[in-house]
Amino acid sequence: MKKTVGLFLMLLIVLSAVYGNENKFYISTSYKNLLSNPEQRGMLDRIMDEAFHRIGLEAKIVFTRTEKSLVDVNAGLLDGELNRIAGMEAEYTNLVQVPEPNMTMHFVAFAKQDFQIDGWESIRNLYIGIVKGWKILEQNTADFPRRTLVPSEIELFTMLHKDRLDVALYSKLTGYAALEEMNYDEIFHLEPPLASRKMYLYVHKRHSALVPEIAEALKSMKEDGTYEKIVSDSVMPYNREE
């Protein structure tokens, strides 16, 4: 029943996107953190809002579950996918990557003690925890003997807090936001990052014509300082390094 109602709502959104209001651009995301949230006050929400505003469109961010998000956009039910690493178009052939990156995501190890780490192999024998569905983390730790997969960052950092993990692997920026929410101030991230990936906006191929315009808008935001200001405003409350 819930599934049917969800599908019906989604169809309404798509139909209204296609036929109702041509100025609105529906972007799917599976985030619920400082990058994007239902209030659309996340960092990427604001960046997309500004970028699409500059090309004369209105960006509407829609929450979709992790696995379903890419599938729905690939099927053309939604117009774009908010934030993914490069190369997604190989599997999801209807997607087109906007060449100008949204941000660079640093995947780091959080810990309560200062382990000396240097890449994936240095944490092989530690008790590690990752959130299920994070592909880059799952792939790089697939054969690690002491790996625990948890449903969300809540369980991930709670386990670390209770000394049930040595390290918790997560995105640096959203990780600190979560820690702040959970008041776990004894946890910090280890340097260097295990991986850093540029993250890109993907649009359905029917919007291919918009790709250069969106890329140009993002670039111009970086050049005129708008981008930096949005990032600073969003990250400031959680950035312990500063």
Added chain:
Amino acid sequence: MSIATRYTLYTFLLMLLLSAVFAPIISVASYREEYKRVSAQIEQIHHSHIPSLVSSLWMTHYELLQLQIESMVQFPYIDRVEIVDDEGRLYAVNYNDKQIPELEGMREYHHTLTYEYRGEEIEVGSLCLYVNTERLQRDVLQDQTPLLLYTLFAAIMLAVAVSLLFHMMVGRHLRHFAEFLRSSSDSASLSVSFSFERDRKHGDELEELAAAVNSMRLKLRGQFEEKEMLLREVHHRIKNNMSSVQALLRMQAELIDNSEALVALEDAASRLQSMMVLYDKLYRQGTVESMSAAEYLPALIAEILSVFPGGEKVRLHSEIDDIIFDAQELSSLGIMTNELVTNSLKHGFLDQKEGHISVVLRRQSEQQLEFIYRDNGVGIPESAISGKAEGLGFMLIRSMVDQFGGTLELSGESGTMVRVLFYH
């Protein structure tokens, strides 16, 4: 109460007794079986659920933990599940609007949940399962109710079936057999064989019984015939002896001059005559133990009238019902009749050309008989009626009436009237 009815009653009582004994045993066994099943479920929970519960607690995945708790209360009779994590937080079934089951009457199963980490068993929480044993008992008892009702029904049906079968196979044949034995108890019918009215021969106990009884009846008949023959012989000899005694008495009477002695000897001979008639009748008929009064009394009176002087002047009227008496009773009845007839002949018709004697013996009611003797002679003197002065004859009559347990009524008006009421 017939055997079939008692069979029904006893079978029913036996089944009730068996039910009363076995129902609790079956209930206890069912309860144990059910409890074993519940224990197996708990064992299953230990094996299948606890590892995942531990995993959820270890990962602090409380949403999953809640789902696991909800799934555990789906097991029958596990009404409450409580998990306390390592920080003392309680996780239990979300009953929403439902009433939370009371702990009273529940059996608790505690389990400490540990996770092996770095070679150590770390306690991550504890599990408590509450099994509703009261409901389990109640359900088992409820399950037994149809069985009890069925047993009761089966008891009734079995009892009725046993009764019917017994009646069909045994009871009615035995009743028929008893009727046959009752209706053929005289010596003449002892030679008639009995056989059960059944479609075919079974060679069973009933037929063995019939064969045994038939054989016994044949033997009895032989013994009866032998006994009858012996008795007839004895009676014949008695009669002959009486005849000899009577002849001696009459010879003696002819030789004496004393009138009183003469009368006494003639009376004695007359009384012997009444007994001789009886023994003669008994000897001549088939049986010697009993006889109808209708056969004996008229013959006796006719015999007395034929030998007594003046007897030919008397006209006899008799109404004697066909009532069977044994030989002893008939003998007494005969002596009484003899006394009355000889008394009429000696004293009643002295001046009369013709006398009338009426003898009646009839059944007045189911148990009471009436004997009435009348003549049209001079009647009984008042002294004899009052009993102040009576001869041996009336003394004998009174003695016979006492012997029968009867009442005697005498009247001397318009001839003699003697009425005796007695039970027979």
